[in-house]
Amino acid sequence: xxxxxxxxxxxxxxxxxxxxxxxxxxxxTWLVYLLQLASSDPEMTxxxxxxxxxAIGIAAGAYFAGEKHILLxxxxxxxxxxxxxxxxxxxxxIPLCMLIALxxxxxxPYPWHTRGGIVTEEVLRALQIxxxxxxxxxxxxxxxxxxxxxxQSSLWPVALLLTRDLMED
Amino acid sequence: MLRSKCIEAIYPELHDKLVVTNMGAxxxxxxxxxHRDNFFYLQHAMGLASSxxxxxxxxxxxxxxxxxxxxxxxxxxxxxxxxxxxxxxANLVHIIFDNGSLLSTGGFPSHTADGATDLATxxxxxxxxxxxxxxxxxxxxxxxxxxxxxxxxxxxxxKVEAVGPDHYGMHFQLPENAFLFKRWIAEHFGAA
Numbered sequence: 001x002x003x004x005x006x007x008x009x010x011x012x013x014x015x016x017x018x019x020x021x022x023x024x025x026x027x028x029t030w031l032v033y034l035l036q037l038a039s040s041d042p043e044m045t046x047x048x049x050x051x052x053x054x055a056i057g058i059a060a061g062a063y064f065a066g067e068k069h070i071l072l073x074x075x076x077x078x079x080x081x082x083x084x085x086x087x088x089x090x091x092x093x094i095p096l097c098m099l100i101a102l103x104x105x106x107x108x109p110y111p112w113h114t115r116g117g118i119v120t121e122e123v124l125r126a127l128q129i130x131x132x133x134x135x136x137x138x139x140x141x142x143x144x145x146x147x148x149x150x151x152q153s154s155l156w157p158v159a160l161l162l163t164r165d166l167m168e169d
Numbered sequence: 170m171l172r173s174k175c176i177e178a179i180y181p182e183l184h185d186k187l188v189v190t191n192m193g194a195x196x197x198x199x200x201x202x203x204h205r206d207n208f209f210y211l212q213h214a215m216g217l218a219s220s221x222x223x224x225x226x227x228x229x230x231x232x233x234x235x236x237x238x239x240x241x242x243x244x245x246x247x248x249x250x251x252x253x254x255x256x257x258x259a260n261l262v263h264i265i266f267d268n269g270s271l272l273s274t275g276g277f278p279s280h281t282a283d284g285a286t287d288l289a290t291x292x293x294x295x296x297x298x299x300x301x302x303x304x305x306x307x308x309x310x311x312x313x314x315x316x317x318x319x320x321x322x323x324x325x326x327x328k329v330e331a332v333g334p335d336h337y338g339m340h341f342q343l344p345e346n347a348f349l350f351k352r353w354i355a356e357h358f359g360a361a
Binding site for chain 2: 091
């Protein structure tokens with residue numbers, strides 16, 4: 001299995017079509033092409049972090065500044081960012097639009113991803129974070145727009161889970 | 170040197186800057202001088218004040234962003250210094266008040282307490298282009314004035330006593346602080 005270059009382009013176009021011009025991210029395998037597209041796009045500001053919790057702060061700063069911003073991370077990075085999500089975003093009613101690579105799920109060959117994959121949805125539910133699964137390249141652009149819109153109207157974190165169906169060929 | 174005196178000394182310079190503080194004593198001491206809507210107090214999520222500052226500084230290159238932070242918070246998110254250095258926003262000043270103590274959460278000594286850990290050295294090693302370490306009020310004022318004028322990412326590590334206010338409380342709820350801060354930015358920088 002390889003990362004889908006074509007679907008990565010579709011996801012990136014969905015991000016652009018949603019009006020997003022600023023991304024914070026930590027690189028991971030499924031996000032490689034997305035981040036390459038972002039870093040080579042003069043219209044996009046990309047901030048790569050050392051650990052995902054930083055991105056919650058960066059997203060808050062971008063939101064205060066009126067910048068349309070999304071976060072790209074792996075689900076293990078989401079797990080690493082929880083205190084920032086709870087004690088910055090949720091406490092202060094700051095919207096977050098998170099695109100999360102759902103590793104360690106159906107078809108996962110790598111044991112090290114599996115614990116995080118198994119608990120991700122339950123942690124999202126425990127944090128009352130609405131989420132949807134992105135599986136179909138024909139629908140992902142609309143899903144990104146809707147995730148962003150919902151985060152802004154609810155002043156709350158929203159997650160779109162990027163699945164194996166979408167991210168691998 | 171007292172943190173409250175340092176904040177008081179720079180307070181007149183903060184009226185046109187975006188100011189983000191960490192939790193507890195630092196937030197309260199700034200607030201007690203007189204709240205302004207361009208002040209955001211991060212009362213939890215320790216370590217993220219400088220990350221908020223980075224998001225602001227990258228989005229608003231014409232604004233000057235000042236982060237008032239503490240050693241305990243910075244130690245929780247040391248990678249953020251490296252992220253700051255990587256993008257080195259020229260409009261960001263990160264002031265770290267180092268009292269060697271987790272003062273606001275019980276006063277336990279932090280890793281900087283006995284001098285073994287030096288945050289200024291860490292900031293330099295992370296690649297921050299301009300780092301000052303100060304321990305008296307005159308040097309602090311000079312370093313702060315220089316950083317406010319300088320067009321370069323600056324970190325100031327200010328050694329202060331482990332003393333905080335005898336009271337805590339603000340007149341608004343936390344989300345209100347966020348709403349007012351966002352509105353102030355929109356009104357002054359034309360952002361959405």
